[in-house]
Amino acid sequence: MSADSSRGSLKVYLGYAAGVGKTFQMLADGQAAVQQRGNVVLAYFEPHSRPDTMAQAQALEAVPHRKVEYRGKIFEEMDTEAVLRRRPTIALVDELAHTNIPGSIRSKRWEDVQVLLDAGIEVWTTMNVQHIESLNDQVRQITGIQVRETVPDGIVRRAAEIVAVDVTPDALLNRLKRGAIYKPEMVEKALTGFFKGSNLGALRELTLRQAAHEVDLRQSAYDEMRGFRLPRVSEARASGTTHNQPKERILIHITPDPSTAMLIRRGRRVADYLHADCTALFVHQTPEFAQLPAEERQAVEKHLRFARSLQIATRIVGGSNGIAKAVVEFARRNQVTQIFVAHSVVGLLARLRGRNFTEDIVRLAQDLQVTVVADRSRGPGS
Amino acid sequence: MTGYTFTGSQKMRLSELPRPSPERLLKQVQAEESKRWGAKLKIFLGYAPGVGKSYRMLDEARRRHERGEDVVVGVVQGQQSEEVQALLRRLEIIPPFQTPEGEAIDLNAILGRAPQVCVIDPLAARNPSGSRHAYRWQDVQELLRNGISVLSSVNLLHVEEYKNKVQAITGKDTTQTIPKSFLLAADDIVIVDVPPDLCLWRQGEKLTSTGISNSQERQLSELRELALLLTAEVVDAQLESYVHAHGIEPVFGAHERFLLCLTPHSNAPAMIESGERNKERFQGELYTVYVCEPGRSKRDRVMIRKYFDAAQKAGAATEILESDDPISAIVEYAREKRITQIFIGHSTHNTWRDRVFGDPVLRLIREAEGIDVRVFPH
Numbered sequence: 001m002s003a004d005s006s007r008g009s010l011k012v013y014l015g016y017a018a019g020v021g022k023t024f025q026m027l028a029d030g031q032a033a034v035q036q037r038g039n040v041v042l043a044y045f046e047p048h049s050r051p052d053t054m055a056q057a058q059a060l061e062a063v064p065h066r067k068v069e070y071r072g073k074i075f076e077e078m079d080t081e082a083v084l085r086r087r088p089t090i091a092l093v094d095e096l097a098h099t100n101i102p103g104s105i106r107s108k109r110w111e112d113v114q115v116l117l118d119a120g121i122e123v124w125t126t127m128n129v130q131h132i133e134s135l136n137d138q139v140r141q142i143t144g145i146q147v148r149e150t151v152p153d154g155i156v157r158r159a160a161e162i163v164a165v166d167v168t169p170d171a172l173l174n175r176l177k178r179g180a181i182y183k184p185e186m187v188e189k190a191l192t193g194f195f196k197g198s199n200l201g202a203l204r205e206l207t208l209r210q211a212a213h214e215v216d217l218r219q220s221a222y223d224e225m226r227g228f229r230l231p232r233v234s235e236a237r238a239s240g241t242t243h244n245q246p247k248e249r250i251l252i253h254i255t256p257d258p259s260t261a262m263l264i265r266r267g268r269r270v271a272d273y274l275h276a277d278c279t280a281l282f283v284h285q286t287p288e289f290a291q292l293p294a295e296e297r298q299a300v301e302k303h304l305r306f307a308r309s310l311q312i313a314t315r316i317v318g319g320s321n322g323i324a325k326a327v328v329e330f331a332r333r334n335q336v337t338q339i340f341v342a343h344s345v346v347g348l349l350a351r352l353r354g355r356n357f358t359e360d361i362v363r364l365a366q367d368l369q370v371t372v373v374a375d376r377s378r379g380p381g382s
Numbered sequence: 383m384t385g386y387t388f389t390g391s392q393k394m395r396l397s398e399l400p401r402p403s404p405e406r407l408l409k410q411v412q413a414e415e416s417k418r419w420g421a422k423l424k425i426f427l428g429y430a431p432g433v434g435k436s437y438r439m440l441d442e443a444r445r446r447h448e449r450g451e452d453v454v455v456g457v458v459q460g461q462q463s464e465e466v467q468a469l470l471r472r473l474e475i476i477p478p479f480q481t482p483e484g485e486a487i488d489l490n491a492i493l494g495r496a497p498q499v500c501v502i503d504p505l506a507a508r509n510p511s512g513s514r515h516a517y518r519w520q521d522v523q524e525l526l527r528n529g530i531s532v533l534s535s536v537n538l539l540h541v542e543e544y545k546n547k548v549q550a551i552t553g554k555d556t557t558q559t560i561p562k563s564f565l566l567a568a569d570d571i572v573i574v575d576v577p578p579d580l581c582l583w584r585q586g587e588k589l590t591s592t593g594i595s596n597s598q599e600r601q602l603s604e605l606r607e608l609a610l611l612l613t614a615e616v617v618d619a620q621l622e623s624y625v626h627a628h629g630i631e632p633v634f635g636a637h638e639r640f641l642l643c644l645t646p647h648s649n650a651p652a653m654i655e656s657g658e659r660n661k662e663r664f665q666g667e668l669y670t671v672y673v674c675e676p677g678r679s680k681r682d683r684v685m686i687r688k689y690f691d692a693a694q695k696a697g698a699a700t701e702i703l704e705s706d707d708p709i710s711a712i713v714e715y716a717r718e719k720r721i722t723q724i725f726i727g728h729s730t731h732n733t734w735r736d737r738v739f740g741d742p743v744l745r746l747i748r749e750a751e752g753i754d755v756r757v758f759p760h
Contacts, residue, residue: 164610166573208611209611221594275663359741369759374753
């Protein structure tokens with residue numbers, strides 16, 4: 001959605017699991033594009049793909065992969081520099097969420113893709129919904145599986161187009177059982193893990209809703225640019241009241257606790273849907289931020305960096321009269337409408353001493369909305 | 383994953399069934415299910431002409447044919463691209479009747495031929511007068527009843543409940559529709575999603591490939607969002623029946639569901655208004671409960687009735703729970719409905735006792751595991 005016309009545009013084929021046909025769809029569209037716009041190359045393509053996908057790939061010009069030796073084995077990576085030299089109009093790059101082999105110039109494939117986009121090359125790529133950073137907790141809540149390789153939301157957000165690649169779970173399971181997705185020895189593991197029972201349906205629904213949301217966001221961007229007015233799906237009923245609403249402002253409270261990452265992701269997601277402003281705040285009780293114990297400081301800095309990577313403004317303030325008080329005062333001063341805090345789990349003793357931070361905030365912020373975000377790190381049934 | 387087993391919580395959606403009698407159609411649908419010998423209905427949904435529904439559907443027919451399934455084509459759309467024609471040449475066709483009023487599938491010929499799978503495209507069509515059934519979707523039901531699986535496709539414009547919305551956006555109208563309940567009852571639905579520029583290109587326009595770049599693409603994008611959300615709704619209904627049928631823990635997360643806990647003393651108007659906005663922005667669902675504790679006054683009941691009216695206008699389902707333990711009742715209800723966010727008012731109690739042991743809001747926060755709790759000011 002960048003106005004910068006020299007930058008290449010990005011198209012993402014979004015699926016809900018391996019085998020839904022993202023790559024196949026991308027390659028099929030790529031072949032059609034060869035006829036229309038010419039100069040299309042296959043910049044990266046999983047070499048162990050399914051036969052029908054392989055056949056599609058052979059019809060396209062491929063840029064040879066870079067072979068990298070790591071611990072005595074040969075791995076294939078996209079040769080970004082070779083793609084730049086080839087200068088295609090469109091480069092097809094499979095698996096956006098891929099992590100490059102150690103020793104590569106850039107550690108993530110999405111970083112390689114940025115290089116191509118910056119050079120003015122249009123990129124088409126594939127990814128699954130579970131690789132979107134801000135959906136990480138929801139995916140874990142659905143599947144019980146923690147997905148490690150994620151792509152920052154900002155990368156997906158800047159894509160000009162998101163295409164949902166849909167298939168029914170039944171068809172996907174048939175493909176899996178036919179051995180069309182994984183090798184036979186992997187199938188059993190997949191059936192009891194990611195491909196289990198209701199997981200696929202839930203991930204599919206998440207993908208469809210995410211795709212609808214991405215379409216909605218691109219509509220707002222276009223409308224703002226063109227002054228276009230059309231009743232939006234997401235404003236269908238409240239169009240009379242929605243525009244007069246003061247803008248919501250969300251404040252996310254940062255701590256060194258690992259649950260903060262989840263809090264940031266949830267805050268970002270809610271802010272996106274409500275078209276709200278979003279700020280992250282850390283309160284230190286030491287006279288200076290720098291005086292925090294190194295471990296705590298590093299954890300906080302990591303969370304602040306993460307917030308900024310999701311386009312959330314960050315602030316650090318001192319609060320010698322108590323953290324909860326400082327958070328609530330900051331919120332009042334900055335017309336915050338909603339404070340996001342993690343649910344801190346503490347024992348009875350701490351509660352008796354009144355040491356539960358979450359509860360302090362709820363008590364102090366009687367004039368504000370406080371959202372206590374649930375711990376979604378535990379999977380279903382656990 | 384069958385969509386025919388309607389469960390309790392899906393009853394709500396039955397209100398959206400077509401006239402004249404929802405109950406009758408449901409009975410009919412359920413009765414048919416039992417006679418179908420495993421025949422399945424799969425529908426390919428597109429948001430506009432040119433997304434490639436027919437191609438996707440016929441390509442599946444071809445793949446099934448190549449894997450040894452007995453596939454025939456009952457009827458296909460009039461105008462076909464070269465790719466679609468190429469697929470059709472590889473499939474057996476049972477020619478439809480041509481009448482001055484339009485085409486009608488040759489039901490007897492298909493039943494006599496008794497294939498495993500029959501392609502019927504498009505799904506929304508009115509049959510010429512004198513046909514056995516008034517609508518093509520009724521022909522499809524007859525095929526299914528006779529154990530023949532059906533692959534079919536439909537455009538968003540031709541779903542009755544979306545007809546007016548699509549017309550408001552594009553100006554296009556139609557008299558050929560199928561009820562939305564037919565989609566909800568299908569065994570499988572697949573959305574065929576392409577960017578609007580590609581859809582327009584197939585209709586002869588220029589490719590832009592940079593997202594939404596003109597007002598025509600902007601209109602299509604609106605339809606696209608509707609179609610994605612409709613598909614998500616069907617998937618959600620299927621998921622719910624699956625979860626019920628297998629007696630497994632409800633799955634959280636994919637769809638936002640908001641629960642407003644109203645009391646006579648809460649700032650209900652603000653909570654309802656926020657609930658409505660959240661519901662729309664997230665395209666989620668809104669529920670409202672009031673937990674009736676013994677000994678509430680008449681004045682309280684009047685207030686609650688007023689709030690419930692407002693909540694219903696905002697599109698919320700409302701329910702009165704009876705319990706002397708409101709927090710447990712709320713948490714239990716929230717789990718059953720797969721709620722993702724509970725809205726509650728700040729406690730007005732402020733005794734030391736409440737603070738330490740029983741402030742209801744703090745108790746809710748502790749007990750609503752896996753669910754966000756949003757506390758509202760008075």
